Amino acid sequence: MNxxxxxxxxxxxxxxxxDTETIHSILDAAFVxxxxxxxxxxxFVIPTIYGRNxxxxxxxxxxxxxxxxxxxTGVPACIAVTIVDALVLARxxxxxxxxxxxxxxxxxxxMIQDAARKTEALRIISEHILAGxxxxxxxxxxxxxxxxxxxxxxxxEASAKIRTGHPIDDEADYALPVWAGILPLPVLxxxxxxxxxxxxxxxxxxxxxxxxxxxxxxxxxxxxxxSIAKRS
Amino acid sequence: MNxxxxxxxxxxxxxxxxDTETIHSILDAAFVxxxxxxxxxxxFVIPTIYGRNxxxxxxxxxxxxxxxxxxxTGVPACIAVTIVDALVLARxxxxxxxxxxxxxxxxxxxMIQDAARKTEALRIISEHILAGxxxxxxxxxxxxxxxxxxxxxxxxEASAKIRTGHPIDDEADYALPVWAGILPLPVLxxxxxxxxxxxxxxxxxxxxxxxxxxxxxxxxxxxxxxSIAKRS
Numbered sequence: 001m002n003x004x005x006x007x008x009x010x011x012x013x014x015x016x017x018x019d020t021e022t023i024h025s026i027l028d029a030a031f032v033x034x035x036x037x038x039x040x041x042x043x044f045v046i047p048t049i050y051g052r053n054x055x056x057x058x059x060x061x062x063x064x065x066x067x068x069x070x071x072x073t074g075v076p077a078c079i080a081v082t083i084v085d086a087l088v089l090a091r092x093x094x095x096x097x098x099x100x101x102x103x104x105x106x107x108x109x110x111m112i113q114d115a116a117r118k119t120e121a122l123r124i125i126s127e128h129i130l131a132g133x134x135x136x137x138x139x140x141x142x143x144x145x146x147x148x149x150x151x152x153x154x155x156x157e158a159s160a161k162i163r164t165g166h167p168i169d170d171e172a173d174y175a176l177p178v179w180a181g182i183l184p185l186p187v188l189x190x191x192x193x194x195x196x197x198x199x200x201x202x203x204x205x206x207x208x209x210x211x212x213x214x215x216x217x218x219x220x221x222x223x224x225x226x227s228i229a230k231r232s
Numbered sequence: 233m234n235x236x237x238x239x240x241x242x243x244x245x246x247x248x249x250x251d252t253e254t255i256h257s258i259l260d261a262a263f264v265x266x267x268x269x270x271x272x273x274x275x276f277v278i279p280t281i282y283g284r285n286x287x288x289x290x291x292x293x294x295x296x297x298x299x300x301x302x303x304x305t306g307v308p309a310c311i312a313v314t315i316v317d318a319l320v321l322a323r324x325x326x327x328x329x330x331x332x333x334x335x336x337x338x339x340x341x342x343m344i345q346d347a348a349r350k351t352e353a354l355r356i357i358s359e360h361i362l363a364g365x366x367x368x369x370x371x372x373x374x375x376x377x378x379x380x381x382x383x384x385x386x387x388x389e390a391s392a393k394i395r396t397g398h399p400i401d402d403e404a405d406y407a408l409p410v411w412a413g414i415l416p417l418p419v420l421x422x423x424x425x426x427x428x429x430x431x432x433x434x435x436x437x438x439x440x441x442x443x444x445x446x447x448x449x450x451x452x453x454x455x456x457x458x459s460i461a462k463r464s
Contacts, residue, residue, distance in 0.1 A: 006274055031316050031319075031417070032330075032332070034268075034312055036266075036268040036310075037275055038273065038275045041270065042238055042308045042338070043269055043308060043310045044268065044310055045267070045268035045310045045336065047314035061243065062243050064243055076273055077275060078274070079277065080277040080278065082279035087361060087362060089362070089365065092370040092376075093365075094380070096361070096369075098281065098361075100264070100279070102279050104277065106274070129328070129330075130415075133321065133325075134325060137323060137324055137410055138323060138325065138326075138405060140325050140326050144326040166425075167427060173370060174429055177431065178370070178434070179430065179434045179437045179440070180429070181425050181426040181430070182424065183422075183424045183440055184421065184424075184425065185263070185420075185422075186420065187316075187417050187419055187420075188417075189415055189416065190416040190417075192321075192411075192413050194411065195399060195414075196398070197398070197401075198413070199409065202410070202411045208321070208411070
């Protein structure tokens with residue numbers, strides 16, 4: 001990934017990553033991004049869902065959305081994605097931290113006009129949020145497509161920042177009678193709640209079952225880390 | 233809360249809230265905020281932990297942090313906080329959504345110089361992340377306090393946006409044989425993992441036990457919503 005002063009990590013550079021694979025894996029793991037743009041010196045930060053393909057992020061919404069209206073003019077933009085993994089509880093207040101994965105991406109957006117490309121971008125956003133869902137549901141009508149604006153944000157530069165592992169305390173503090181360690185904070189999907197307006201007898205779809213399965217393996221991994229830590 | 237064009241919700245205004253209680257409850261429930269500022273027309277969006285007291289947010293970090301260095305000059309800033317609650321799975325691609333709670337706050341920050349006020353702000357940040365932890369650990373030394381910069385961000389305007397409940401589909405789509413409903417996505421703290429460097433026999437502290445207890449009641453509530461929905 002291209003790096004200049006705006007994307008180079010200044011603080012704790014050992015936590016920085018600039019490789020495309022790391023950056024993409026974080027972008028693919030989060031549900032929400034925060035998009036930044038400036039209007040008359042006033043910065044705005046707006047949460048939005050998104051999807052990714054190669055080094056493009058896709059954003060969508062109503063043509064009346066301020067975020068889309070401003071970004072489509074091609075102003076400099078910044079999109080950040082952050083996943084909190086755990087609280088890191090040290091023996092001193094000073095060394096408390098969080099385990100997290102974040103990406104800050106810089107670039108410009110432009111509107112997608114072509115109907116086929118627009119539909120494909122919407123599919124990418126939908127598949128990002130819940131893989132397999134797009135083919136389970138009614139596709140957008142021509143009218144719905146017209147009522148939706150889709151932007152393509154080109155990532156020109158990006159950096160990732162990642163912290164993992166246990167607290168790092170001052171040498172002298174390890175003797176303190178203070179519990180220290182990690183409190184994992186995963187997002188854990190719960191049993192789906194069917195819409196009361198649904199016809200009877202429609203089972204939970206494959207898309208939802210896959211997502212629940214994927215998250216359950218992540219939690220099992222966490223739990224086994226946990227039991228390893230307890231044994232050690 | 234004071235409202236002008238920059239904070240008034242334009243899209244889906246029925247989801248908007250401007251009352252202080254709602255805004256504060258969302259700010260108090262999230263772990264990470266995204267701070268926006270502009271340097272030479274380039275917007276930056278940087279994730280950060282924070283704490284709140286009344287209409288002030290507190291941010292901290294190294295004096296070398298670009299975010300703190302820029303914000304402390306008093307430039308216009310924007311801080312956003314977003315909590316994802318659930319995926320909202322509709323019968324059409326178009327009506328898919330998320331249940332979420334978000335706040336976008338506008339204001340200016342300034343550096344806290346006074347050591348006592350600085351320590352108090354750090355305590356507020358620490359208590360925001362894990363209530364009760366501050367009194368369990370070693371307090372900041374004079375040297376640590378000097379190595380930490382703390383900013384006070386005054387919320388001058390803010391708005392909240394909240395979506396709850398089931399999908400709202402087009403009338404004709406309710407007859408489609410498509411599963412629709414909500415997939416809850418709570419953050420669920422897992423068993424704490426003790427640092428292998430800890431002395432033997434130190435139990436999980438009260439701060440961690442309280443957090444786990446509070447989150448368990450939230451999940452029980454979700455589960456009972458779930459069983460109600462299944463019965464209906």
